[in-house]
Amino acid sequence: MPAERTRASNPQGRQKSCSECARGKRRCDLQQPACGRCSRLSLTCTWPPSPHSHASSTTTTAETSPANNDGTLESMPQMETPSSWPSVDISDMPASLDTTLFDLGFNLSPTLYDFDGSMDAGTTIALPPLSISTPSLKLPSLLGFSTMAESRIGYSMKQWEKAPLMMVRENCTYWSHSKLYEECMPQSMADAYATCALSMARNKTNARFIARHTAEKAYELAAKTLPTQPIEVLARGHALLLYMILMISSGDIRCFAQVQNLLPHLETSATSIFNLMTPTEEDSIASLPTYPASIAQTAWTSFIFRESCRRTLLVICHAMAACRVMAGDVTSCSHELAAGNRVTISAALWNATSAFEFAKVWNEKRHWLVKDLDFKDVLEGAEAEELDVFGRMILIGTLGIDDVRGWLHMRGAEL
Incomplete structure (x- = not known):
């Protein structure tokens, strides 16, 4: 985590995300006073209270975290997400989808399978519905x-x-x-x-x-x-x-x-x-x-x-x-x-x-x-x-x- 961040501002010690990112199981960039995701989604960026005593919460991370030779805190390693696994934030998606986005050029007008059996007077061929969903029968x-x-x-x-x-x-x-x-x-x-x-x-x-x-x-x-x-x-x-x-x-x-x-x-x-x-x-x-x-x-x-x-x-x-x-x-x-x-x-x-x-x-x-x-x-x-x-x-x-x-x-x- 950044050198200026202390355990006092992140009382749980092991938690690497704010409450909102943790709830959404999303990676948090740990920015202050609000992380990038909370800022983008207008969420309240908060951290959960410490489960330990108030005394332990005042202990600085310098006492428990490894330090570099120059006295700054060592950054915690982060697992990289493969580029083939894009991060999708479902909370960003609208409640309803615009189906025109999925227009791939197919003709989605009613077909013969959409009819209920009643045909116009001029129709000469009966077109019964076809459904293929059960196992094959020889x-x-x-x-x-x-x-x-x-x-x-x-x-x-x-x-x-x-x-x-x-x-x-x-x-x-x-x-x-x-x-x-x-x-x-x-x-x-x-x-x-x-x-x-x-x-x-x-x-x-x-x-x-x-x-x-x-x-x-x-x-x-x-x-x-x-x-x-x-x-x-x-x-x-x-x-x-x-x-x-x-x-x-x-x-x-x-x-x-x-x-x-x-x-x-x-x-x-x-x-x-x-x-x-x-x-x-x-x-x-x-x-x-x-x-x-x-x-x-x-x-x-x-x-x-x-x-x-x-x-x-x-x-x-x-x-x-x-x-x-x-x-x-x-x-x-x-x-x-x-x-x-x-x-x-x-x-x-x-x-x-x-x-x-x-x-x-x-x-x-x-x-x-x-x-x-x-x-x-x-x-x-x-x-x-x-x-x-x-x-x-x-x-x-x-x-x-x-x-x-x-x-x-x-x-x-x-x-």
Whole structure:
């Protein structure tokens, strides 16, 4: 303490703060007649009375405190506060906070989760409230799939869960080609892509925010007018699928309730995609020239869009059937959208990385054209490696996982 300060002015001896600083557990600068903190806050700077006798209080600090050689008192050491621990004086804070100080640029206007269920007359989509606060519940185990249902959709559900990460890292899914949006990505798909990237950072702290953001984006897309451009029609279906997968994979049953509300819009997208597809003579082209490259490039571009449409339609039908099973609907599946559908089962064609490679595979390898989900030719003549993950998903959905495992085993492969 300063040399001029005596025990008479600080009777307790060991106390290094005035009464106000001691009460607020704040460091006191020991200034006289009032410390800096008391002066700044207009407080009365006082020191507590001595617990000892009056006689002891008159004893000077020179009798008990160490002194320097020049007779002045030795300063008491003070513990330094690290610079990373700023001193915050809560007594300085106002009773109420000005919330405009915390405006970080977020839109704090009422969202769909602030509604109590009553909607304007012009609203066409019901938006139930979403709350994510309870531990995750794995839906399959919760609802108790039958053995047959599990054998047909269990494998696909595991693959669906990988789709958001695939989209972020590889710009594709098992039903959306990596080159499909290379030139231009519609806004609906760009929003879904960003939501997938956001979901990759999900943890216990931000899970509720991400779930709400996902639902908001899904409802926002569902409320928009149906597009007419083919690439936008397909992108809408892809985006709704990704939102549905993110909601299901969150593991919370209340997110699953949001999925049920999206199913009619997903079915509308399936119908729109179905209307894009017509039988094409390109499926029966015997060979493609590797030169000039423009011919192969045109054929490859057409294949990418055509097969992305075909695969997406089948995945949507499969996903809707799975959601109905999870909701307890055990009625038979509707095949109206699948009827007349055709899809090329060829991992080598789908995985080609250039027009030249695509043309070579087209000319040198057999590509299996499946019509109306009839896999008879595939089961009789295809090799295991010719079926990629998508082909196995659809085959398992049609036959069941045990039959597919047996078929792969006969060809020296495993699922």
